[in-house]
Amino acid sequence: MPNDSACELSALYQKTDEHFYSTTCLPYRRYGSCVSAYVIDEDGGPQNLLIIRLGCVPSGDELAAALDLIRRTPLPVRLVIHEQKVEALRELLTDLDFQAAEMTTAMALRWVSLTPSPSAAAAQISLTRDLTQWAVPLASAFSSAPAEVAHYQLRHERALEAGEALYHFVLSVEGQVASSLTLSMCDGAARINDFGTVAGLRGKGYGTRLIQTVLLHAWRLGGLLCFLEATTGATSLYQSLGFERLFDYQTFVRGPVAQV
Helix, strand or coil, X not given: CCHHXXXXXXXXXXXXXXXXXXXXXXXXXXXXXXEEEEECCCCCCCXXXXXXEECCCCCHHHHHHHHHHHHHCCCCEEEEEEHHHHHHHHHHHHHCCCEEEEEEEEEEEECCCCCCXXXXXXXXXXXXXXXXXXXXXXXXXXXXXXXXXXXXXXXXXXXXXXXCXXXXXXXXXXXXXXXXXXXXXXXXXXXXXXEEXXXXXXXXXXXXXXXXXXXXXXXXXXXXXXXXXXXXXHHHHHHHCCCEEEEEEEEEEECCCCCC
């Protein structure tokens, strides 16, 4: 991406990021333009988790508020930090018993001409509100326990019932679900989340075909850009589709804290 558009693209990315997480997590609290906190389960169930996503230029007050929340909560915490802030916070996070986890990459795509992959021509792609099949590749791709997948599916079903701009796609081959993903739309920008392919069906072009089809759908909905957050193993796939790196995120995790 051109350097002169980097700040604008990062701001748009942050906007789509907030939209997706605020629709699938409750309650939601925005401390500022670069600090947002989300709780997975407002009823305090076993799947509960505090997620804090920290952008590149939080104010001192925003950062202080997020750290105060971390110190007060007994919940397990997943803290996702923009690469520019990691070193400044690393020692403090160690003191708070955080451990570094995976790195991910924020990516952006300006619309280009897209053509479905011929290697996956026999695949059937559908937009669905029945999320049972949509959830199948997620369990395989993210090695999630059945209870975690069921809880995540329920959160998405609640978002659909609330009328949120989420679109769930499934790719099937000979009646077997192979890939799925979620598309969200926010003020003319698209975002891809939850992309996964069943382990035994990878490397056959199904994921590429699904993403291309979803990008065309987003374009028809008025999308001008598309964003996503890629795992290390998936960046090459997205780059082959025209996505370019914006910045990296470093995730830190802390387990639950026993209440005295």
